Amino acid sequence: GAVVSQHPSRVICKSGTSVKIECRSLDFQATTMFWYRQFPKQSLMLMATSNEGSKATYEQGVEKDKFLINHASLTLSTLTVTSAHPEDSSFYICSARERGGGKGYTEAFFGQGTRLTVV
Amino acid sequence: KQEVTQIPAALSVPEGENLVLNCSFTDSAIYNLQWFRQDPGKGLTSLLLIQSSQREQTSGRLNASLDKSSGRSTLYIAASQPGDSATYLCAAAFRGNTPLVFGKGTRLSVIA
Numbered sequence: 001g002a003v004v005s006q007h008p009s010r011v012i013c014k015s016g017t018s019v020k021i022e023c024r025s026l027d028f029q030a031t032t033m034f035w036y037r038q039f040p041k042q043s044l045m046l047m048a049t050s051n052e053g054s055k056a057t058y059e060q061g062v063e064k065d066k067f068l069i070n071h072a073s074l075t076l077s078t079l080t081v082t083s084a085h086p087e088d089s090s091f092y093i094c095s096a097r098e099r100g101g102g103k104g105y106t107e108a109f110f111g112q113g114t115r116l117t118v119v
Numbered sequence: 120k121q122e123v124t125q126i127p128a129a130l131s132v133p134e135g136e137n138l139v140l141n142c143s144f145t146d147s148a149i150y151n152l153q154w155f156r157q158d159p160g161k162g163l164t165s166l167l168l169i170q171s172s173q174r175e176q177t178s179g180r181l182n183a184s185l186d187k188s189s190g191r192s193t194l195y196i197a198a199s200q201p202g203d204s205a206t207y208l209c210a211a212a213f214r215g216n217t218p219l220v221f222g223k224g225t226r227l228s229v230i231a
Binding site for chain 2: 006034042043044046049091093095107108109110111112113115
């Protein structure tokens with residue numbers, strides 16, 4: 001299957017600093033990528049939809065100025081957590097879907113996730 | 120509101136048993152449904168994808184079914200092994216290129 005690479009897998013930062021997480025589709029072009037957040041023992045919660053060449057669409061309750069998303073190319077989307085606080089500590093996962101034939105879309109592939117700890 | 124529900128939340132079985140994980144969704148106009156496996160602290164591994172036109176998919180000891188009319192999907196695991204222990208997530212796409220809506224998962228423990 002297609003591969004989505006997410007980096008870094010683990011990061012620890014100090015309160016007030018910013019952290020950038022990268023998500024790359026390695027062997028396919030992803031016009032749309034999705035960013036999720038997962039709390040311990042909880043399911044994935046969609047944060048935003050990232051569209052190549054345009055502004056991201058954020059879910060209700062997600063601060064767009066805090067979670068900056070950039071989708072500069074068909075294979076790269078980044079999530080920057082700005083002025084991080086301890087409550088931002090979480091597991092962040094990106095996803096991209098490979099476009100199938102015609103109008104269809106195939107399965108979604110996920111990155112390995114990034115464990116962010118803000119101290 | 121489009122929702123995905125998984126039951127049970129947790130399941131513990133002895134090695135060798137066949138088991139079924141359940142997933143239900145509120146909107147029958149589903150585009151496709153995926154089952155994932157997640158190990159603790161790790162990302163998601165896609166197990167099976169079922170398109171709306173399909174009724175089931177098989178991969179090795181795994182078989183997933185889809186019944187749109189009843190809004191249900193099941194993941195059948197045959198001859199379970201300790202290595203199958205993980206959280207299994209069901210997720211539905213309700214339109215083409217839209218984000219998946221996830222259930223809360225079933226935590227499976229297979230006891231040797």
